[in-house]
């Protein structure tokens with residue numbers, strides 16, 4: 001069934017029909033056809049992850065990918081209003097999380113989605129931004145006093161900067177927990193040397209983490 005919504009959504013994306021795609025996705029939420037989690041994980045995420053470009057010209061493929069990402073981003077920002085409405089019925093756990101992507105990491109859709117998932121699980125979650133330099137992360141921790149910093153990392157090359165960042169967080173703010181998530185954490189050999197509190201692979205891990213910290 002969800003696959004039919006995905007297929008219908010893809011017809012808008014393939015035509016680069018932004019108004020059509022945005023209205024279709026929002027209607028699925030407003031009419032309670034899908035939950036936020038279902039829309040993000042079964043419709044929006046696969047539309048990016050399985051992006052295939054049939055054009056021969058690589059430049060055309062690049063702008064098409066950028067345009068598609070901008071459509072998804074608009075949908076996510078529009079869904080934030082619905083997330084806020086839903087959160088009114090969620091018991092807060094009073095745990096503050098600061099989500100971001102580290103320096104050089106531009107892939108931010110997963111970070112935004114998971115910030116919304118955290119809000120829906122009762123966290124006081126804030127998405128700070130993409131490509132965030134180490135010094136700004138430390139400054140934000142100093143000002144914001146989060147319980148956890150969550151780093152979303154897609155490109156394994158960025159695990160070097162992730163290690164530098166997490167080492168500094170541990171050094172200056174040992175009381176702050178570190179959450180890691182994203183495609184870069186598929187191969188444990190690549191991140192065994194990193195300092196972290198939890199690696200969260202998906203929504204199930206996030207929910208389990210929420211349960212664990214709520215009962216402390």
Ligand code: B12
Pocket residue numbers: 041045048049050051065066069104105106107108109110111113114150151152153154155156157179180181182183200201202203206
């Ligand atoms: C959109 C996109 C871009 C956009 C990003 C725009 C933006 N504002 O985010 C732009 C055009 C900027 C881009 C640039 C590049 N990209 Co790119 N990009 C993609 C694409 C098509 C989709 C990524 C995406 O948003 N996926 C959807 C989200 C929802 O998935 P996700 O991030 O994995 O998140 C999920 C989980 O991982 C998890 N998660 C993520 N973070 C967190 C955090 C927590 C706490 C938790 C609990 C869970 C969690 O939850 C999400 C939902 O399940 C992928 C293709 C792919 N297969 O993913 C390539 C891809 C990621 N890109 C790739 C590459 C190589 C690049 C470039 C280097 C290309 C270049 N030569 O310039 C640059 C790098 C830029 C940089 N410095 O970061 C490669 C990475 C290969 C690799 N493994 O290293 C991919 C896989 C394409 C490919 N097949 O080669 N890209």
